Amino acid sequence: MLIVQLSDSHLSADPTRRYRDVDADTRLTSMLARVSRYQPDLIVVSGDVSDDGSSASYQRAAASFDALGCPWVWLPGNHDHPATMSQVRALESVIHSSGWQILLLNTWIEGEEGGRLGEAQRAQLEAQLASDTSPALIVLHHPPVSVDTDWMNEIGLEDREAFWAVLGRYDHVQAVLCGHIHHEMTCLHRGVPVMSVPAIAAQFVPDRPDFAVDACAPGGFRLIRLSMEGMRQPRLSTRVEYVPV
Incomplete structure (x- = not known):
């Protein structure tokens, strides 16, 4: 099974409105043209589809x-509006395919840049894994780990320790994917790979104490191949294009 992860397109109701001096619609068109070459089995969009939460942006x-x-x-990111989003396309929480389960989490908090799962959703996650x-x-929008950008750590996943407490009770979580940070990152946290993907729209500069945009950095998407091998052993391979x- 081949999955493509996309994130952070930041579209607006007005297709001519620019996001941080980037033509977000043109970036999305170029990205999907490249994605189409791979004929993926599933595309997962990990939040901030819209920059203004408008119905027109979701429809487009x-x-x-x-x-x-x-x-x-x-799934929604901090710039999204989940209720409007779900009117255009339902927000799913679990997908089963090729012997795998893909769990889609909602970390949106109204009016906040950071994210939170909350007690109820953590209980649902635990019930699903059990x-x-x-x-x-x-897959979730906000990174559940510290990243290499100080200001971003202030708007990551608020209840990350509680999230990892749930995952720590199960050994069949193979990886965690996130968006939000607008550049590629890969790390191993408590034995689980955690990976982000470049944004469709503008890229943020890592390794800086303050916010900055790299206008020349390319966008990208993540290719994730899931399979089951001998003795039903799961295999995950991935790279960013x-x-x-």
């Missing part, structure tokens, strides 16, 4: 994803 994004002709799902022992891939500005 959904039409673009539909045009690829493969299944796709999305009841289904197939290999799990978890960059799409020049």
